[in-house]
Amino acid sequence: MSKRNCFFLKYKKNLLDLFQFLTSEQEFKRIIPNLAQLHQTTRILQSSNRQTSIRIELPPFELKLGEGIKCGSNTDTDSFLSIGGPIEFDQAGKVIQSVSVCLSVTPHTDIQKCTSFCTPEMQANINHIIRRFHFDIDSTQSKGDRPISHFQYGGNINDGQKGSSEYLLIKTLDLPRIPSMPLDIVQVINFFLHQFSTKASPLAKMPKWRNIVLENDKIWKEFYIQNLIDSIGDKSTLYDLLCSEKPNP
Numbered sequence: 001m002s003k004r005n006c007f008f009l010k011y012k013k014n015l016l017d018l019f020q021f022l023t024s025e026q027e028f029k030r031i032i033p034n035l036a037q038l039h040q041t042t043r044i045l046q047s048s049n050r051q052t053s054i055r056i057e058l059p060p061f062e063l064k065l066g067e068g069i070k071c072g073s074n075t076d077t078d079s080f081l082s083i084g085g086p087i088e089f090d091q092a093g094k095v096i097q098s099v100s101v102c103l104s105v106t107p108h109t110d111i112q113k114c115t116s117f118c119t120p121e122m123q124a125n126i127n128h129i130i131r132r133f134h135f136d137i138d139s140t141q142s143k144g145d146r147p148i149s150h151f152q153y154g155g156n157i158n159d160g161q162k163g164s165s166e167y168l169l170i171k172t173l174d175l176p177r178i179p180s181m182p183l184d185i186v187q188v189i190n191f192f193l194h195q196f197s198t199k200a201s202p203l204a205k206m207p208k209w210r211n212i213v214l215e216n217d218k219i220w221k222e223f224y225i226q227n228l229i230d231s232i233g234d235k236s237t238l239y240d241l242l243c244s245e246k247p248n249p
Contacts, residue, residue, distance in 0.1 A: 060084030
C-alpha cells in the first residue's frame with residue numbers, strides 16, 4: 001500500500017471516530033445545530049474503501065463560556081466560542097482544510113468606544129465577534145508563497161458562522177499567514193476545549209477523546225512532522241520547508 005493511501009485510510013478512520021464521538025456525547029448533541037448533517041458526514045466516512053476522495057464539513061457549533069469576558073469598564077457579557085469548517089482529502093495526497101474559530105461577546109449594557117482603542121463600541125444584547133482564527137491546510141498550493149499549514153487572525157468570515165453577529169474585524173486583511181504544524185479539526189477542537197471553560201470541557205479528559213487525539217498525533221507525526229524534521233538542516237530554510245513540505249508525501 002502506498003504511503004498516501006495509508007494516510008488516507010488512517011485519517012479517514014480518525015475523522016470517523018471524531019464525528020461518532022460528536023454525535024454520541026450528549027453535551028455536543030445539545031449544542032450542534034444540525035445533527036442530521038453530522039450523521040450524514042459519519043455515513044460518508046463509513047463508506048466503502050473504494051472511495052478515493054472525501055469532502056466533509058463540520059457545521060459551526062457554539063459553546064458558551066463558563067465565565068463571560070469583561071469588556072470596556074469591566075462590563076459583564078455572555079461569551080461564546082464557535083468552531084466549524086470544511087475538510088477535503090484524497091488518496092492522491094490532497095489535504096485541504098479551512099476551519100474557523102470565533103470568540104464573541106454579548107454585552108449586558110452598551111459599551112462606549114475606548115479612546116485608547118482597547119474596546120470598540122458595542123450595543124447591549126447584540127452578539128459581537130471580537131476574535132477570529134482561521135486554521136488552514138492546503139497541500140495543493142504550488143507557488144511556495146505561503147505555508148501549507150498555517151493560521152490567520154481576522155479575515156473574511158463565512159455567513160453561516162457569522163449569522164446575525166456584528167463582525168468587528170477587518171474582512172479584507174488576511175495576512176500574515178503564520179506557519180504552524182498541521183492543526184486539523186481534531187487538534188483545534190482539542191486545544192480550545194482545554195483553554196476555555198465550557199460545559200463541554202470535561203469531555204477533553206475522557207479516555208475515548210484522548211485516544212482520538214493521540215491517534216491524530218501519530219498520523220501527523222508519521223506522514224508530515226517526521227519528514228519535516230528530517231529535512232531541517234539541508235539547503236532550505238524552515239520557512240521554505242513549511243511552504244513546500246506536503247502533509248502526506
